[in-house]
Amino acid sequence: MNLYTNLSNSFKLYPEKEAYVFLNESTTFRELHQKVNQFAHSLSQQGIKKGDSVALLLGNTPEFIIAYYGALCSGATVVPVNPTFTSREIEYILSNSKAKGVIADASLHTTLTEVKLKLPTISFIVYTKAIESELAFESFVNHNVQTFAGPSIEEEDLAVILYTSGTTGNPKGVMLTHKNLLSNAEACRDLFEMTKEDRVVTVLPIFHVFCMTVCFNASILSGATMLLIPKFSPQDVVETISKQQATIFAGVPTMYNFLLQIPTTKEQFSSLRISISGGASLPVALLHKFKEHTGIDIQEGYGLSEAAPVTTFNPINGERKPGSIGVNLPNVENKVVDIDGNEVPTGEVGELIVKGPNVMKGYLGMPEETSRTIKDGWLYTGDMATMDQDGYVFIVDRKKDMILVGGYNVYPREVEEVLYDHPEIIEAAVIGVPDESYGEAVKAFVVSKNPSLIENDLKIYLEDKLVKYKRPQYIEFLAELPKNTTGKILRRNLRNVEQAQTK
Template sequence: MHFATVTASRAAAAPDAPAVSDDVRSLSNRQFDDAVGQAAAVLRSRGIGAGDVVAVMLPNAVDFVVTLFAAWRLGATVTPVNPALGPREIGFQIADCSAAIIVTGSSFLEKIPDDVSTVTEILEQQHSENGVVTEQLHRSADDVALLIYTSGTTGRPKGVILDHANLDAMSSMAIEAFSHNEASRSLLILPLFHVNGIVISVLAPLAAGGSVTILGRFDPRLFFERIEAVRPTYFSGVPTIFTMLANLPESVRPDTSSVQFAVCGAAPASAELLERFEQRFGIPVVEGYGLSEATCASTVNPLNGVRKPGTVGPALPGQTVIVVDEQGAAIADGRPGEILVKGPNVMRGYLGRPEETATTVVDGWLHTGDIGQLDIDGYLTLVDRAKDMIIRNGENIYPKEIENAAYQLDGVREVAVVGQPHPVRGEEPVMFASLNPGTTITADDIQTHLADNLAKYKRPVTITITDEVPKNPVGKIDKPALRRQLPATSPAS
């Protein structure tokens, strides 16, 4: 399926049914299709056509989704731009993908670099003189749909090339896994510049005939008011969001009866956190695993099957997930190894980086760089990122094991462990932790707890209590930022 056809198909099938809404606008299928046609006409008037790249730097709103489908109607590619980026970062992304135009709003104009010549506030210029693009030109499933830029924590961000076949495969997998249909109502709370927000919360429900409500900004104090007003059937979040919601005052007792499930992804979550959230609010949480290079998701705990807390579930329908050793041989006995993924959702490659593409996708297998274990039922447990592994005196230490142990202590809100260079031992683990409001535990209390649960060589040499553990724009804990806070090396001892 080519997603350029979706809005017209929905308008023909159920013109008055709800399609997309945000904090201020609500569009039926007919209105959605009309808005896409008008926006496509504006883009066409600026010379945009098949093969061009359209950069979209907008907040979470209906305008973003309309622009997405408008570009696809013209056969163009979209690269979402994080509005929180600085001018230099924006300029790099625009130049790297040779974007022909950037679609943005007036509040972001000052952030556009001077050398980016074309800026349009597309939805403020949908006038009748531009006409409406209604024709559905023949497109191919291998047309490039998205260029998703990675966070760039290990260097310059890379453009992940996803075509319409990738999006179709991923959406179909999500529809099957979550039993989406015309009654499905997604509440989007993740940023739309991220593939999770686009695919899991927008494309999948729309392809299934359902609808989407876009939350402009996530505020835990107001979130459940929105749940009660919109009555969504599901939402997708990251561990930080579930932590904030689970820590709301006990007086918050919302009506969550419409919500059939929630999805937790983008970063590992503790089983204790998800259980606490589910018990408090009565919303089943299924944890999944994936990455942009796999068009978002590769595994998920079954919604209607056996859920194994602490795992991220088995492979989604249509994908194969294996774990391999350092020689590339599949591991069948539960030992940890690198996670490899294969399926029609695997990216076409990195834009302009053939060498990195060749080492990342080998014979159709996506080498994720993540370390995991598969149990006898095929359920995946994340061990850590290969790059996050700490080697201390020749011993491999996985930060996630230490973090999981810390999460078992009441009062610990968020925790991150990173390696600090040491002149003799190579690296040593250090911990950063934030606490729940009103908690009186100390760093010494955490150390005592860890001493009861971990071997001595795994225990952090220091624990820093902080108000907030830093996050990147997607909501993941920002370990590179934590590493930058550390001295170049710790004293020899």
């Protein structure tokens, strides 16, 4: 089995079923299957062979879906790249992955023309629109080929290389096999009880592993319909859910937060049977507010690129514990361990480690980094967590984000949870800053819906909610917190600005 068989099987079972809806236009599995085979044929005509890398610099568009499965059908490895990256970032990824072909949005023509001159490994580029003498996507899939007899693809073959955004240095290429991604898509399908009747809001960036598995690969596998939204807008999401009668919505916490900032009714969300949160810790206060406002429970899970990505999830029909990322995904094992790799007692904080068929092959060209991250088959996540007696995991914080105040550990998430409880706080992020007396002090960055809220008000509010060393010594109000393309709040950006200001 491989990822392409997902599409092939759904085409055979549900040929006239909608595979996706984009800008109110529907495409069936029959139409998608044919375009994918045509695309794979065109790739082979350009010299793409099994094991070659094909980079996709595309957003949430049909071109991504066709190119992704077309490349897999041809035996190539897909390299999804955020199309908003700088030319330096794009050049590094294309060089590191040795991309032979590039499929890109037409807006990147100038950037990629310059990059291609520096990288002889790139033999061709296909753009979403016709540009001068360049290859155009429409003509690339517009020929009479119905099926493509591609190479044999095994489950251990490399399917995707995902580049993680490192805090220092260049990003690392996470090598995911067909088995890694297929097993995770199957587990998500079973966990969410996905069927061909489901209609999945696909607004998370499709080049990101969260969307790629939960909204994309799992939908193709299940014969479900993807409701493609090019860019996140609270109004567009609510309108899509209501008009298209969506049954599944997946988002990051900031998306749920933004959905609460616009006027809506419970009726507009009534078609949803599952709302999924991942990508970052979901504040408990936000979970309760969303339920109260929409009538919808948010199901929280956990994952990371290196695990394709989901490792735990709250049961859909079982007990849900607010603040928990849930229990083991089918066929995946999670443990909480100390610095020596020994499992810690129930309720104690340690590092979360993961084992299962979804754990990556390794980092591209980085054997030492791979061996530091995967030990005896266990993936060390770098996240600090606890596990209760029922096997529910609770993320405390990133290992590197922990703040040390006078010898005491302060986990930013705990402080942020309390700040989110304040009725006038929309967003909050906490970091550690240098302190002469205690080594580090806590600093909070907040976004408030009340412009008259001041630092002293919040400090008084926190007095009986946190022990003194956990309380923010400094509070800064911002109009918006920095986020990545998935909407995840970037603490490291706040740290970088803070360091620059103190120099």
